[in-house]
Amino acid sequence: MAGVDHQALMEYRYRAVREVLGGSPIGEVAARYGTSRQSLHAWRRRFENEGMPGLADRSRRPRTSPTRLPAEVEALVCELRRQHPRWGARRIVHELGLLGLDPVPGRATVHRVLVRNGLVQHQQQEHPRKYRR
Structure with missing residues (x-):
């Protein structure tokens, strides 16, 4: 409002x-x-x-987010990306598994972390896809 x-x-x-x-x-x-x-x-x-x-109006923001990724894991994801800028979410998930992280976050979760922290730049496709009906 x-x-x-x-x-x-x-x-x-x-x-x-x-x-x-x-x-x-x-x-x-x-x-x-x-x-x-x-x-x-x-x-x-x-x-x-x-x-x-x-x-008075109240905030609709939740007081807690129990399923949110722990801050340490989010920091680790960002650190891996900074050390290896060419790694995408899929590779980072694989590496987190090798590091023994349990549970390993999903690929989409890792991608959201990268986007939220400004570590993903949207790229134009070099060859726009041609769709056929």
Whole structure:
């Protein structure tokens, strides 16, 4: 919600929550305010626990990423690529296996690490493919 007045948004949510706390049916209030019953329930719960600050927008970013590649492995992938610039993801996966890494990350994962760290330059194809239907 870029460019939204956060104070006005909190006031809007506060008015809706006040109606619900005043005894109005949650379904009617939600319809009147153009939101879902679930959102209104969440706002009410956050308001009861935290007061006005609970009505502010929250980040959708996950608190943790349990399946994310460990930082040491990501650093090792980047180091191998810097030492051997011609190695691609497939070769790096092979080398990680030879180094005894367990579990060895997948090829696509290694490629994403290389892209994220700016170690892959997109190349133009020398011979554009000709597709036949």
